[in-house]
Amino acid sequence: EIVLTQSPGTLSLSPGESATLSCWASQTVGSSFLAWYQQKPGQAPRLLIFGAFSRATGTPDRFSGSGSGTDFTLTISRLEPEDFAVYYCQQYRDSPRTFGQGTKVELK
Amino acid sequence: EVQLVQSGAEVKKPGESLNISCEGVGQSFSKYWIGWVRQTPGKGLEWMGIIYFGGSATIYSPSFEGQVTISADKSINTAYLQWSSLKASDTAMYYCVRPMTRPGIYSAYSDWGQGTLVTVSS
Numbered sequence: 477e478i479v480l481t482q483s484p485g486t487l488s489l490s491p492g493e494s495a496t497l498s499c500w501a502s503q504t505v506g507s508s509f510l511a512w513y514q515q516k517p518g519q520a521p522r523l524l525i526f527g528a529f530s531r532a533t534g535t536p537d538r539f540s541g542s543g544s545g546t547d548f549t550l551t552i553s554r555l556e557p558e559d560f561a562v563y564y565c566q567q568y569r570d571s572p573r574t575f576g577q578g579t580k581v582e583l584k
Numbered sequence: 585e586v587q588l589v590q591s592g593a594e595v596k597k598p599g600e601s602l603n604i605s606c607e608g609v610g611q612s613f614s615k616y617w618i619g620w621v622r623q624t625p626g627k628g629l630e631w632m633g634i635i636y637f638g639g640s641a642t643i644y645s646p647s648f649e650g651q652v653t654i655s656a657d658k659s660i661n662t663a664y665l666q667w668s669s670l671k672a673s674d675t676a677m678y679y680c681v682r683p684m685t686r687p688g689i690y691s692a693y694s695d696w697g698q699g700t701l702v703t704v705s706s
Contacts, residue, residue, distance in 0.1 A: 520697065521693075523684065523692055526691075564628070572647070575630070576628075577628050
């Protein structure tokens with residue numbers, strides 16, 4: 477199975493700063509089969525990015541995804557208070573689908 | 585817009601059976617692959633498997649094959665996740681998911697249920 481490793485585990489930032497989250501895959505995921513989700517406490521995950529860089533409906537343009545193959549990045553420019561949450565990457569190229577372990581973006 | 589409405593929290597004893605459900609409200613699940621995802625503090629998000637509402641095919645993660653059964657009742661637009669003999673290690677939050685495109689076997693999950701918390705304890 478494809479193992480996804482996210483880095484860092486925790487990012488401590490202030491509102492207005494930028495966040496860069498990484499996701500590495502143990503095998504190529506191609507360029508179309510990588511998603512990013514946001515999860516807040518007590519809520520289900522919410523799809524932010526699909527196909528590595530396409531924003532899902534309702535995703536603000538301060539969220540951007542990039543990468544292909546085995547290296548992917550989620551960038552949040554100008555953090556807003558509602559962006560402090562846990563972020564997961566997911567590959568949907570191979571079965572079983574797999575998720576990264578998550579990066580927590582917390583208030584500094 | 586579809587809403588995935590899951591059944592309520594469950595508290596069970598080891599060895600008991602359980603069936604939790606996920607109903608699609610507002611849109612049909614027809615010809616979608618509907619899935620289940622487990623979340624625990626220790627292992628994070630784990631994809632369990634998917635079922636095709638256009639037929640009867642199911643695909644399980646090797647980690648969950650033989651441990652659970654995914655089924656569907658197309659007439660009431662509802663997917664199920666079943667255990668015949670629960671273990672303490674099944675304690676988790678379980679989410680049903682619908683892909684953003686149809687049939688969605690190679691698609692991200694745009695729709696998630698609210699989650700069903702299953703607690704297994706003696």
